[in-house]
Amino acid sequence: MEKRNILIWGAGRIGRGFIGDLFSESGFHLVFVDQSDKLVELLSKNGQYTVVRALSDTVIRRIQISDYDAFHVSQAAEIEKAVENTDLIAVAVFPQSFESTAVDLANLILKRRAVRPNEPINIILCTNLIHAGPIFKEYLWKRLSADEKKYFEENVGVVESLVIRIAPVPPACEVEIDPLVVWTNGYSELPVEANAFQGQAPSLPTFRMVSDMRSEEKRKIYTYNMCHAVLAYRGDLYGHQLLVDCLADPAVRVEAEGALGEISQALQAEYGFSKTEMDAWIQGVIEQTNNRTVGDSVVRSAADPLRKLHRDDRLIGPALLCMKHSIKPAHLIRAIGAAFSYNKEDDQNSRKLLESIHSKGISNTIKEVCGLGDTAEEMVMAQEIEIAYEDALIEKKWHEMAVNAYKLGFEYEKVYHGCGQCVYAAASEVLGCFERETFEAATGLSGGIGLLTDCTCSAFTGAVLVIGNLFPRRRQNFGGDRENKYANFALVQQLHDRFVEEFGSITCACVHQKKYGRTFNMRSKEERDQFEACGAHSDTGCPELVGKVAQFTVELLKPALLSLKKEKTI
Numbered sequence: 236m237e238k239r240n241i242l243i244w245g246a247g248r249i250g251r252g253f254i255g256d257l258f259s260e261s262g263f264h265l266v267f268v269d270q271s272d273k274l275v276e277l278l279s280k281n282g283q284y285t286v287v288r289a290l291s292d293t294v295i296r297r298i299q300i301s302d303y304d305a306f307h308v309s310q311a312a313e314i315e316k317a318v319e320n321t322d323l324i325a326v327a328v329f330p331q332s333f334e335s336t337a338v339d340l341a342n343l344i345l346k347r348r349a350v351r352p353n354e355p356i357n358i359i360l361c362t363n364l365i366h367a368g369p370i371f372k373e374y375l376w377k378r379l380s381a382d383e384k385k386y387f388e389e390n391v392g393v394v395e396s397l398v399i400r401i402a403p404v405p406p407a408c409e410v411e412i413d414p415l416v417v418w419t420n421g422y423s424e425l426p427v428e429a430n431a432f433q434g435q436a437p438s439l440p441t442f443r444m445v446s447d448m449r450s451e452e453k454r455k456i457y458t459y460n461m462c463h464a465v466l467a468y469r470g471d472l473y474g475h476q477l478l479v480d481c482l483a484d485p486a487v488r489v490e491a492e493g494a495l496g497e498i499s500q501a502l503q504a505e506y507g508f509s510k511t512e513m514d515a516w517i518q519g520v521i522e523q524t525n526n527r528t529v530g531d532s533v534v535r536s537a538a539d540p541l542r543k544l545h546r547d548d549r550l551i552g553p554a555l556l557c558m559k560h561s562i563k564p565a566h567l568i569r570a571i572g573a574a575f576s577y578n579k580e581d582d583q584n585s586r587k588l589l590e591s592i593h594s595k596g597i598s599n600t601i602k603e604v605c606g607l608g609d610t611a612e613e614m615v616m617a618q619e620i621e622i623a624y625e626d627a628l629i630e631k632k633w634h635e636m637a638v639n640a641y642k643l644g645f646e647y648e649k650v651y652h653g654c655g656q657c658v659y660a661a662a663s664e665v666l667g668c669f670e671r672e673t674f675e676a677a678t679g680l681s682g683g684i685g686l687l688t689d690c691t692c693s694a695f696t697g698a699v700l701v702i703g704n705l706f707p708r709r710r711q712n713f714g715g716d717r718e719n720k721y722a723n724f725a726l727v728q729q730l731h732d733r734f735v736e737e738f739g740s741i742t743c744a745c746v747h748q749k750k751y752g753r754t755f756n757m758r759s760k761e762e763r764d765q766f767e768a769c770g771a772h773s774d775t776g777c778p779e780l781v782g783k784v785a786q787f788t789v790e791l792l793k794p795a796l797l798s799l800k801k802e803k804t805i
C-alpha cells in the first residue's frame with residue numbers, strides 16, 4: 236500500500252517536533268515547506284532530525300525522523316506535486332504568516348483541483364488563536380471566484396486544533412549534536428475539530444475528536460497559554476528567565492494560581508465544566524509547565540505582547556469572561572498590567588507597544604491594543620489595567636534596586652571588608668539615603684562589633700542603620716516620633732526573621748560556625764588569617780552574605796516606603 240503524505244507548512248518546532256513526530260509515528264511520509272532557506276537546506280542535507288520527548292526529568296525519549304522531503308516556499312513545482320499527492324495539510328506558523336500561507340495554499344489547491352477534482356483536502360491549523368478557522372478561511376477565500384469558493388466550501392476542510400505540546404528553544408549542547416533537534420515535553424494528544432473535516436478524517440491514535448471546539452479552545456488557551464503569559468509577564472518583573480523559576484517563586488506562582496482559579500470559575504459558569512474536571516485540568520496545566528528538563532523560557536511565552544493582549548487572546552479574553560460571570564479578575568488584571576510594562580528590545584511587537592505608550596499614552600494604548608470599548612465595565616477594566624501597569628513599573632524598578640543592592644554589597648565586602656559599613660553603603664546608596672556621618676559611625680561594627688564576634692553580625696546592624704535613616708526618631712523630637720519608632724522596630728524585626736531564616740542566627744560567631752564550620756577569635760592576627768583561609772572573602776563567604784542582607788533591606792523597605800510615598804501624594 237502506498238504511504239500517505241502530509242504536507243506541513245512551517246517546519247519549525249511545532250511543524251517538525253509535534254506534527255512531524257505524530258504523523259511520522261503513524262506511518263506518514265512528511266513533506267515540509269518553509270520560508271527559511273537555511274532550515275530547508277539543513278533538512279535536505281542531513282536527511283534526518285531528532286525529536287526529544289522529555290515527559291519528565293527522568294523519562295526522556297529520542298526519536299529519529301528521516302522519512303521526509305523539505306522544500307523552500309519558492310520551489311513551486313515540487314510543492315505543487317506534493318499538494319497533488321496529499322489529502323492533508325498542517326499549518327504550523329504564527330498568525331502573522333496566516334495570510335501569505337493561505338494565499339499560497341489557495342493557489343496550490345486550485346491546481347490540485349484540476350487533477351483530483353473530486354477528492355477533498357483538509358488543512359489543520361496548529362496555532363494559538365481563538366477561532367482560527369474563520370480567520371484563515373477569509374484569507375483563503377479572498378481571491379477566489381464564486382465558483383472556486385463553492386468548490387472550496389465543499390471540498391476544503393479548515394480544521395482547528397489545540398496544540399498542547401510545548402517545544403521551547405533546545406539546550407545549546409543538544410543543538411551541537413543535531414542542529415535540527417526539537418526539544419519537547421512529549422505531550423501527544425491533538426484535539427481536532429471533528430465536524431470541520433471534509434470527507435474522511437484521518438484516524439490517528441493521538442487525535443481527540445472534539446465536537447464543541449468553542450468551549451475546548453477557550454479552556455486550552457485561557458488556561459495553558461494564559462498561565463504561561465501570567466508567569467512570563469509577572470516573572471519578568473523579578474528577572475526570571477525560565478517558567479519553572481517563575482513557578483518556584485511564591486510571589487509569581489500565587490499570581491498564576493490565582494488567575495487559573497479566576498478563569499476556572501468563569502469556564503465552569505460559561506460552559507458547564509464541573510469543578511472536579513477543571514481542578515484536574517488545571518493541575519495538568521501546572522504539571523506540563525513545571526518541567527525543568529523542558530526548560531521553557533519567559534522570553535518565548537512573553538513574546539509578541541501586542542498579539543497576546545488582543546481582546547480575544549489569553550489575557551483580556553479570560554478577564555472579560557470572568558467579568559461576564561461577576562468574578563473579579565484581580566490576578567489577571569495584574570498580569571495584564573505587567574504585560575504592558577514588558578520591554579524587550581529584540582521583540583518587534585514589544586517595541587511597538589512601548590512606542591505606542593510613549594506616543595499615545597498608556598490609557599489610549601490599553602483601549603486600542605485590548606480593544607476595550609465604552610461600556611462602564613470595560614472602562615473600569617481599562618482603568619484597573621492602567622493602575623496595574625503603574626504598579627508593575629514600580630515592582631520592576633524595586634526589583635532592579637534590590638539586585639543592584641546585592642551587587643554593590645557583594646563588591647564592597649569583597650574589596651573593602653567590614654560588613655556593617657558595606658551593607659549600609661550598598662543599601663543606602665541604592666535607596667538614596669546615604670549619610671556620610673552614619674557610614675563613618677559604623678566603622679566599629681566589624682566582626683560582630685569591634686571583632687568581638689559574640690555580638691550581632693554587623694551586616695545586620697548596618698541594615699538597622701539604613702532603616703534608622705528612613706524611619707528615625709529625631710533629636711528635635713526625642714520624646715515623640717512614636718509612629719516612626721515603632722515602624723522602625725517592626726522593620727528590624729522582619730529583617731531579623733529573614734536573616735535568621737537564611738543564616739541561622741544574627742550572632743556573628745554563629746553565622747561563622749554555619750558558613751565556615753568553625754568560629755574565630757578575631758582579636759588574634761593568626762585567627763584572622765585562618766578566617767581568610769576558610770574563605771571569608773571568597774564569593775561564597777561574607778560578600779555573598781553582605782549582598783543578600785543589602786538586598787533584603789531594600790526588599791523589606793519597599794512596602795513601607797511605597798505607602799509613605801502614597802500618603803505624601805494625598
Ligand SMILES: NC(=O)c1ccc[n+]([C@@H]2O[C@H](COP(=O)([O-])OP(=O)(O)OC[C@H]3O[C@@H](n4cnc5c(N)ncnc54)[C@H](O)[C@@H]3O)[C@@H](O)[C@H]2O)c1
Pocket residue numbers: 244245246247248249250268269270271274308327328329330332335336361362363398399400401402403
Ligand atoms: N513552540 C511551541 O511550544 C508551540 C506550542 C503550541 C503552539 N505553537 C504555535 O505553533 C505555531 C508555530 O510555532 P513554532 O514554535 O513552531 O514556531 P517556529 O518559529 O519554530 O516555526 C515557525 C516556522 O514557520 C516558518 N514560516 C513562517 N512563515 C512562513 C510562511 N509564510 N511560509 C512558510 N514558512 C513560514 C518559519 O520559517 C519557521 O520555521 C505558532 O502559531 C505557535 O503559536 C507553538
Ligand SMILES: O=P(O)(O)OC[C@@H](O)[C@@H](O)[C@H](O)[C@H](O)CO
Pocket residue numbers: 363398399400401402459460463464535536537538
Ligand atoms: O506560541 P505562543 O506565542 O502563542 O504562546 C506561547 C506559549 O504559551 C505556547 O506556545 C504554549 O507553550 C503552547 O501553546 C502549549 O500550551
